[in-house]
Amino acid sequence: MASTKLGLEWLANGAANQTLANLTFATLNQVVQLCILDKDRTTAPSSPNDEDAYIVASGNWGTASSKAGQIAWWSSTAGAWQFIVPKAGWTASVLDEVDGVGASRQYVCVVTGGVPGWIQREGAGGATGSAVVTDATTARTLGLADNGAYIRFTNAGATAVTVPPQSSVAWGAVTEIHVRRVTGAALTLTPGSGVTLNAPSGGTLVLSSAMTVTLKRVASDVWDIIGQTVPL
Known part of the structure; x- marks a missing residue:
């Protein structure tokens, strides 16, 4: 028992x-006092230290089933990864992410369809700004790790940014993501299956050079786009 x-x-x-x-x-x-070294890994590190703990971003980490969202920690005694399935409401400090005063960012576990996911605590980091992420690709599907981030798309080619549905990503109620088209051809915001993206008044879901928007989740699979986009 x-x-x-x-x-x-x-x-x-x-x-x-x-x-x-x-x-x-x-x-x-x-x-x-759950302390996580990294929450964005899709494969296990090759030379972990005893008791090193991670949140599995995706993948099975050498097991027969997906360990996405679970806590993986290395046991030198067992010579193997141990996995803990977190429950909704658990809080973790992620040591490789710090705010403007050097404090580790905190994430809260949410469970969707039985699968654990992690979102940054509301207000945790708002006063110190958003993490800047540079993306040089032409296609990105947003994920939990992008919550609160300021993503700058630098590839000059036509770019697509997809917002996946709640069924595949456990989006938190206060999720918001900032997107800037630095330069180049059009960047198109693309809704995943069942997702609604509400464009700004008189605008579209397309960003041209130097345009910036915020994607704000307002309900399950419904997002408002705030900012400047290409006019209708």
Whole structure:
């Protein structure tokens, strides 16, 4: 029988199971004051240190099933990755992301369709600005890691930016993403299946050189586009 919050196995009366007890302590060691080295990895690092913990961005990390959104930590004793399925409301500090005063950014777990995802806490970072991301590709599908980011598209070729549906990305209620077309041909905002993108008054979903917009989620699969786009 396991606890409901952390999934820790209870020891039976009179039990002397050192392995089970150690696993319980190891899990507590990870989730109490949850500190994550990186939340954007799609493959496991090749030379982890004992107890290193990550949030799996996507992929199965060498297992038979997807571990997306789960917490992966390395056990040198076992010589293998251990996985913890987080519950809605868990909070993690991501050590490789810091705000303007040097504090680690915090993310909260949300669960959609049984799959955990992570969004930045509301107001966490608003006073210190948005992370600047430079994208030199011509196609990008937005994801949870883009929440709050200021993405500058620099490739001169025609570019498409796709907003996937809630069914595939666990978008948080306060998600917003900033997009700038630095230079070059048109950048087109493309709705994924079932997604509605509300263009600005008199505008389209196309950005030409030097235009900037904010994509603001206002409901499940509904986004407002705020800013300047190519006129109708």
